[in-house]
Amino acid sequence: MSVTRQVFPVLTYSNVVLLVPVFLVTDLLRYKPVIVLQGLTYVATFLLLLVGSGVHSAQLALFIYSIAMAADVAYFSYIYTVVHASYYQRVTSYVRAAILLGYAVGGLLAQLLVSLGGVSLYCLAVITLISVSAALITTFFLPMPKTSLFLHGAYPAQQGSPPDEGGAHDSESQDFWVKSAAAAEHVGRMLTSVLVDCKKCYSSAALLFFCIWAATGRCGFYQVTGYVQLLWVHIQPHNFTAYNGGVDAIGTLSGAAATVAVGHVSLEWSVWAELILGGFTLLIAGALFLMDLTDNIWISYACCVLFKTLYMQLATVCTFQIAKALNRRRYALVFGVNSFAGAVLQSVLTAVVINTRSLQLTITSQFFIYASYFAALSLLFTVRAEHPRAYLSRWYSPCPDVKGRD
Template identity: 70%
Template sequence: MTALLIPFPTQVLVFTAMPRCTGHYWPCCAGWVGPTVVLCIYGFCSMMRPVEPFMTEFLTGSYKNFTTEQVTRRVYPVWTYSNLVLIIPVFLVTDFLRYKPVIVLQGLCNVGAFLLVLVGSGVCSAQWAFFIYSLGTAADVGYFAYIYSVVQPSYYQRVTSYARGAILLGYAASALLGQLLVSLGGVSLYCLTVVTLIALCMALFTSIFLPMPKTSLFLRETYYARQGSSGEDTQSGSESRDSFIWLRRSRTAAKYAGRMLRKLILDCKDCYSSMAVLFFCIWSATGRCGFYQVSSYVQVLWVYKQPQHNFTAYNGGVDSVATLSGAAASIAVGHVSLEWCVWGELILGGFTLLIAGAVFLMALTNNIWLSYTCYMLFKTLYMQLITICTFQIARKLTRERYALVFGVNSFMGTVLQSVLTAVVINTKSLNPHLSHQFFVYASYFAAIGLLFTVRGVYTALHRNQPSPGNQAERATHLPQGSRL
């Protein structure tokens, strides 16, 4: 199973509006502390997967005896395609089920997927495992949206940082633990999978103790819309005994859903009509696609370049260091004082070209240590650039539109990833020379970097002579979300 860390909100599909009523917050003795602590424990344990950096070696080794071509063409692509199909349906039911059931579902899927990897045999079993895993990945929306339904808005920033920090810390700790157990403890990959399964069971057990939000945001809004309908307010008593009450409510919910859909479409049109937002959104979606492609298949590349069944591999240590350095770079860029509306696109373009160079060198070199170094540079730069995109887009948007735009960006990135996967996997000339696949990824990043470099140079050259249109665009504050 590939490293599917979700380090930034651009990878989270969250369209739900934030709760406004304090009457629905969970009444715990510590206010926001109780639900946040439980959620962070769940997030940390759910990312404790020490076998994940060695998953390709586990599948191609003596335990499963898959070939590299089977893993590349028939197993790993299942996650990409399944995630594309499942991400929208999971989003649609998340708010309806009030978040907690979706988090529990994610825990069940993670346990089921790794259990199937552990005890299953054959390619078909591995494909089912990755399909179940993709359902758990799609359910990430529940993890990030849940906390907003049980705490007051004044704590949103704090609890969001804690929730994301728990995931980053859990992933880095699990990768380091896996490396230490394999290199120093001589633990087999089979036992490492058992340790992963135990940690995921702990996460599942923790999710049961999450407090249940009092009501769904969608149902509450639907209720208000129904209350505003003519005649229904006075007939509620008699309708409660009507055997067809569910039909009336379904019609009301359908009308509200239609109005919400029209609102989302209008908001998308307004948001993406601003060039100040559009180009950062383009990088957010395209960068996400390239990041997941490289991180999904980099283990296959390392198995291809290093001796088979070499248990001195340092995949876990590399993943741990790359995650921590990426997190540090993300924090550092948040304190950089720069006129981002002028230089932001040029910085994106220049550093994307560096990413392309790192991926190209990964494909070109036969030195595993140089490949490790390039991957750490790749991941660090990506997490830094995606942070720039995050706060630049967020500056232009209201909180409601922030969720919408980043959700759309995530979905478009998944679509691009599916297309790129289909092109690469179905091109037979890329195998058995696996390095050619990374040449494609390097070219992909080079094209993105060239586009943003040209755009950035154009923007920088015109910074002293802004036309009225450009000046208005840079000062644009997008209108508030359309009314229902």
Template identity: 45%
Template sequence: MNLRKLRSSSWIYPTAILCLYGFFANCRPAEPFLTPYLVGPKNISEEVVTNYLFPIWTYSYLALLCPVFLLTDFLRYKPLIVLQGAALVTNYCLLSFTDSLAAMTALQVNYAVVTSTEVAYFSSIYSLVPPEHYQRATGYLRAAMLTGYTFGATLSQLLVSLAGTSLFHINVITLGMVSISLLVSMFVPMPQRGMFFKGANGKGDGREKEVEKQTSRSKVEKRGWCQGNGVVGQMWAALKEAYGSGRVVCWSLWWALATAGYTQVFNYVQLMWDHVEPSSSAAIYNGGVEAVCTLVGAAAAFGVGHVRVAWGVWGELCLGVFSAVGAGAVFLMAFTSSIWVCYAGYVLFKASYMLLITITTFQIAANLSMECFALTFGINTFIALALQTVITAIVVDESALGLDIVTQFIVYGSYYTAVSTVFFIKGLYTACSPHSRPSHPTPHTDVVSSQRL
């Protein structure tokens, strides 16, 4: 009985600490106003920000992602989470107290450290809590991140609109927030083992063994991990399990393609807003828009968790339809001269993406063990980032086309149109195929769980 109680309560502390860290690490009031801050107080031209600074982050992120992913497992997560907290503090020290272009260039490389170490935060929970609590813990982490981001965006908008706070002081406030996250990261527990690199004795801890005896998921884990010897063999076994399913490959393909386009729009939308309505000429509402986007996206994702749909039949068609909605929203932002229409297009675009990525995440996870899901998440992210790097190198970089922001958004809208067309056609074929229709849809595979949001 005592052992059972210990296992039941052992997930609460690491989940609470990671949620607290996630809240403060994502509570960054300055983020919605980064571009106005760079082109305003920092006196950097819009062209330099668009075609020089932001591409440096993309290239650095791609270079760091794979080594960081391997180091994350080898060092057992906590050191990388602490590194992310330290990089966030460095980020806002540079933004607050330096002005040179060289410092802003270093800032982009430093921010790549922040984003590449996110994999440690997302994956650590699966080595810190028993498998029976994976779903709840994942939902709590996602909620903490969304709450932190929404609170930060709302706070910044209130400070700018009602208190007239300067962007410099908002960056200083953000520095205080992320400093708390660094402090909290020190209290994150150190897992006894990684997914592929085991502990010192290579056997894991007693809790893991006990859980493996009592959960059906352990059967999947044992089958996957025992097919190879050593780290490389374990990874190869996990890859074969992850991408051996045609459904997983299909959903992962959309994940990579859509995320590449989404990240490009997310990275450059502030430049589009500044183009439509220069921040120096009127009040700006970037923080409010980001807060609304997060709430609307979270509501859409939560709502789909209560809709019973045979995703194996209609999922690909949904991907095509809502990707088309996203494409239309991007074109709307590109061609409008109204900042409010541009804001509305961004809300629609982000909400449709968050809706679909929630469905995609569940559909992939429903077909895999959580360890395979973490690896799949890393690979899908890498593919998306590689594709995004290609887009950046061709479309954005000043050494290539170096397109202006409006033309860029036309390209991004066309890209999303192509993605939506492919999945719409594939979805029609799947929906019309008699072999794709299950006789009895099951809640496990066909209903998105609201606890995963």
């Protein structure tokens, strides 16, 4: 119970606190230093898991891991700064495929090592530490981007003539304050730009609803995947099969296949997208209800695979429906805001469902709430899309003054 109420929630709360400051510092430092920091935090996390013990050590490890999660915005934004806009779609597909393939290979390798080789979880952590250490080394060889994704060009660095020896100290002190003022001005301009862009982008009601699904779906997905292991321990306490890693790998691969399939479906998305979101979200809710009610581990495994597949498919639908209404320069902004909104909602859900002492919910009760959560989300989109033909005459136009100007 201490794992559920004292350890796992640290990741949720820390992530929501760190997202905004990391986002701002990322732009100011030109991405690469934050990517290096992300590699360092991954290494530190698994070092703590290997050498630490007790609840406080686990909490610290998850806090450090939350820094790595918040720094994801630096990694994805960095990619768009070092390639030409004509390669955005191709690069994005490569990156997403690499991430999903990494998850799948890691899950399958772990499953084979545990099931066939009798490898301990400690050894798996050592292998992971070696992997993230190799990733950290590669970050030092990344080229430093010359421009910002949100504010083009570096913030103004005022440079004067070389100081004489007598005034070196005063000149250095003045230079420090000049640079500090320039950095503060840069942050101020960026905040103003972010607020103006957000107002423009979220002024479209239809786009806003896709962003709502992206944020709420992200919240539900991380809640389910974060606590599903505890549900499986409840269903099968002695864990004779221990196929959790293989199930995670299969769910990731099937989700990747579903994501690719969505890209080749010929459909009038402007008419049917919201109805599809509502209908398939209802299937997600059904899978979670079945996971909550069943005592069969294999049924629970199958429902988890279905859940991950449907979520990744619907997340892809939301992504390209949002992206087609945005200027490329606003992608990271809108997706970052959606991620932040999802993290805030996740922290609220965690506080209510897990950390409320008066409730003391069991893991099955938690999954009943998660299933009800997706059912309510399905109802929202199903009702909104009750008459899809009506959207033909009022389908949203791209964000005002956003799309069409790179």
